[in-house]
Amino acid sequence: MAGKPANSMTTPQVATDQQPVSDDKSLSDIRRSMKRDGQGISALGLDGVLRSFDAERNVLDAVGLNPAQIREYYDGLPLPERLRTADGRNVSRWDMFHPDAENVPKIFTEEDKARMLAHNEEMAKRGVSCATCVPGKSVDERESKA
Known part of the structure; x- marks a missing residue:
């Protein structure tokens, strides 16, 4: 249609590397649905992504949390400064499964x-x-x- 702006009234484009939206799930539902390893752990990164890791800290599963879910994760504890504005839904799938070192928990000796x-x-x-x-x-x- 001539004269119509290209982005007016069109379906928003969805990034193919973004995760499915999990806004309607509770944190406990998300945790229950994540892949696990009996020797591994799960941890919330400073990017707002909840990840499950095996014992060698390879990422098994990852879900970007919304701000309300991040606050629920820290229920009753002080929220780290960097997580106050974090939104894990904005992290690409690739980055969720290839986190920066600061988002990978230490392997305990x-x-x-x-x-x-x-x-x-x-x-x-x-x-x-x-x-x-x-x-x-x-x-x-x-x-x-x-």
């Missing part, structure tokens, strides 16, 4: 695991569950403010 286990046992003796721990704060910092 046996020493790291022993240290965490000892810390958790000490906290349990004090009657503190991990749900009440403050990420990024040492036990001494939390106790000095009490």
Whole structure:
């Protein structure tokens, strides 16, 4: 049609490398639907993408979360500054499955695991569950403010 703007009243173009929209799913539904490895973990990257990894930190599955789902992931915990404006739905499929190093969780050494286990046992003796721990704060910092 002559005179009609090319983008007026047309169907919006969908990027082929974007993930399917999961806005209507709860975070628990998304987690249940993700591929897993018995030795792996899942983690939310600073790009707003929830990924499941195998033990060697290869990405098994990835879902870009919307801002409400990101806040739900951090329910009751301080939201990292970079995630306050993150929207994982804007991350391409390729980037979801090939994340930057900052979005891949560290592989823990046996020493790291022993240290965490000892810390958790000490906290349990004090009657503190991990749900009440403050990420990024040492036990001494939390106790000095009490």
